[in-house]
Amino acid sequence: MIQLIVGGKGSGKTKKMIDMINESAKTTPGNIVCIEKSMKLTYDINYKARLIDVDEYSISGYDMLYGFIAGILAGNYDIVEVYLDGVLKLGNHDLEGLGKLLGELEALVKENVKMVVTVSADMEMLPDSVRKYV
Numbered sequence: 001m002i003q004l005i006v007g008g009k010g011s012g013k014t015k016k017m018i019d020m021i022n023e024s025a026k027t028t029p030g031n032i033v034c035i036e037k038s039m040k041l042t043y044d045i046n047y048k049a050r051l052i053d054v055d056e057y058s059i060s061g062y063d064m065l066y067g068f069i070a071g072i073l074a075g076n077y078d079i080v081e082v083y084l085d086g087v088l089k090l091g092n093h094d095l096e097g098l099g100k101l102l103g104e105l106e107a108l109v110k111e112n113v114k115m116v117v118t119v120s121a122d123m124e125m126l127p128d129s130v131r132k133y134v
Contacts, residue, residue, distance in 0.1 A: 018041065
């Protein structure tokens with residue numbers, strides 16, 4: 001299942017995601033992973049959630065990001081939630097490419113993993129391939 005948190009810069013998307021992670025950490029029996037560009041959330045999220053900085057692995061572009069997420073999920077079957085912050089930064093703000101990535105991720109996670117992605121864009125700018133996940 002994929003869920004998007006959409007809004008312009010400074011609209012509170014990351015704060016909402018942090019709240020979701022911290023709430024899930026209290027009740028979720030499986031593992032929680034938070035993927036972001038940089039480690040700015042280190043002190044904001046619960047220690048039970050695994051924080052991963054894609055910059056440490058030189059991830060750039062949606063293809064590399066997909067492979068990275070697939071590898072994380074393949075390496076740990078106990079992951080039940082994945083949070084991805086600032087996806088457009090990783091894909092050079094390519095909204096059409098984001099739609100393709102989300103379709104691939106949906107096929108990967110199916111109903112087994114809840115995936116929450118923040119998208120820094122206005123709803124009107126999103127193509128239908130992205131908007132269907134809002």
